[in-house]
Amino acid sequence: MNYMFKRTLAILLVVPVLMMTIFSAPGSADAAEDLGLRVDAAILVDADTGQILYGKNEDATLGIASMSKMMTEYLLFEAIEEGRITWDQEYTVSDYAYAVSQDRRLSNVPLRNGEKYTIQELYEALAIYSANGATIGIAETLAGSETEFIKLMSEKAEELGLKDYKFVNSTGLNNSYLQGMHPKGTGENDENVMPAKSVALLAYHLLKDYPEVLETTSIPKKVFREGTSDAIQMDNWNFMLPGLVYEYEGVDGLKTGTTDLAGHAFTGTAKRGDTRLIAVVMKAVDENGNGSYKARFDAARSLFDYGFNQFVKEEILPADHKFKGNETLPVNKGEESEVKIGLKEPVTMLVRSSEKDKYTAEFTADESKLKNGELEAPVKEGTVVGKANIVHADGEPVYGNVDGTPASFDVVTKESVEKAGWFSLTLQAIGDFFSGIWDKATGWVKGLF
Structure with a gap:
């Protein structure tokens, strides 16, 4: 079997499979x-x-x-x-x-x-x-x-x-x-x-x-x-x-x-x-x-x-659902350096009965609430800080809402963080100062080698 014949045969076999894949792809x-x-x-x-x-x-x-x-x-x-x-x-x-x-x-x-x-x-x-x-x-x-x-x-x-x-x-x-x-x-x-x-x-x-x-x-x-x-x-x-x-x-x-x-x-x-x-x-x-x-x-x-x-x-995600890698958000000038986040309320949706456990959520932060990637203290409990976008584990489409918005739900802060007092802020500033010096120093030493 020569090369050109093998190539033609492969194309004839592959094209129908591709066409079936394209036209059977799920969609609204x-x-x-x-x-x-x-x-x-x-x-x-x-x-x-x-x-x-x-x-x-x-x-x-x-x-x-x-x-x-x-x-x-x-x-x-x-x-x-x-x-x-x-x-x-x-x-x-x-x-x-x-x-x-x-x-x-x-x-x-x-x-x-x-x-x-x-x-x-x-x-x-x-x-x-x-x-x-x-x-x-x-x-x-x-x-x-x-x-x-x-x-x-x-x-x-x-x-x-x-x-x-x-x-x-x-x-x-x-x-x-x-x-x-x-x-x-x-x-x-x-x-x-x-x-x-x-x-x-x-x-x-x-x-x-x-x-x-x-x-x-x-x-x-x-x-x-x-x-x-x-x-x-x-x-x-x-x-x-x-x-x-x-x-x-x-x-x-x-x-x-x-x-x-x-x-x-x-x-x-x-x-x-x-x-x-x-x-x-x-x-x-x-x-x-x-x-x-x-x-x-x-x-x-x-x-x-x-x-x-x-x-x-079905309730597909509980209120205490944790976003892997996004369990907290950093807080600037707060008594705590970070705040826990989570769903505002459990996510309940109409889903096929056999697929209840096939849904998860990806966190998308509301950038308008952040400054340089951080929340600014004070932070009140229940503050909406982003959205949980619902995704299907098998990649199946998750249709959005009839108003054109995606299938998403509010993510909020789960606790309050008060603004730090002047003494704490001073200590933080001092810590940041010496941390900066240390970073520069270690960077300089590494540069020698």
Whole structure:
């Protein structure tokens, strides 16, 4: 066998192995095929910590349709909390809200032009039935006009850390459905867009800051204006709620969305035991490539099954965990020359049950707290001095949080160190002086040889 033939054969044998290694490497976006999801994007998040458990194409900017209404809900709850409006405050229906509410192609409760409705009524219609006219009514109440309201939406998105978003209305509809009265400065066919990761981050903040939203999103059916001539049955579009066609144990929210651009999308949340998950699926299709309600709920079910079946909440590092080689930090001008450091609290994360003992942490000091590598006395117990970055012993990826931060936890001082008195400082200075002389002297002697 000549040299060239051997070399060619080796290449033919090695290349397939390399290709298998490259394309089977673990990663957030490439793991989606393992779950068989037929979606343009998806993400699964721990609702308590924001930890990402799974992602597929989660950074791609896509249509979000009525999932936009989660931002309207957030701004509404914030205004209620701050006392700017009240639940029993009344809204007088504008020509714009009236016109949109009469379009039966859309999800709506018909509103009477010039009639008064309470904010509570409008909110329930939004949260349960995804009513678009009612959503516009809330936007006009909070900002005076929908044009001003989308400015509030963008400002809040920036504040919450959302990325690559665009809001052109409060509802998530394509502007072409807004009777030619879409917000000024937006296009006639514009639509709200955002990546799945930002949608999940919005849901995370909504649940963290205003968990009472679940009291309404969990209602499967309710009659709008019951007992009046305007009464209309509101069936929740979240068919995963208990008693509905695709029910799933623990589901109590959050928001569906459907337009031509967004396809069939869904932000769902479910709780079992102490674990609450947030699942986002975007543009879900069935095995034939057709979008449907079932397709989006099947995709969400797969995500929830994955999260609840594969992960458990475990304490992976105790509060007394020691960072090898970083058990202490030096202290300048203190009664002690160093201070013990450690985790602020035990590290608890959702991990695969078989991998509880495969996690450790690496210490990264907060350089802004140090001067020439030392803490300056006095040092108080509990001072945050850095982060513990979680790593997997086998090199597997440890996904960060949905807000873009890594999987890390605060490291603090475990004791206090008082500033040394003048006498101690004088002795330290003298010691440093003679130590310096000694170092120079020994260096000079070594130089002789």
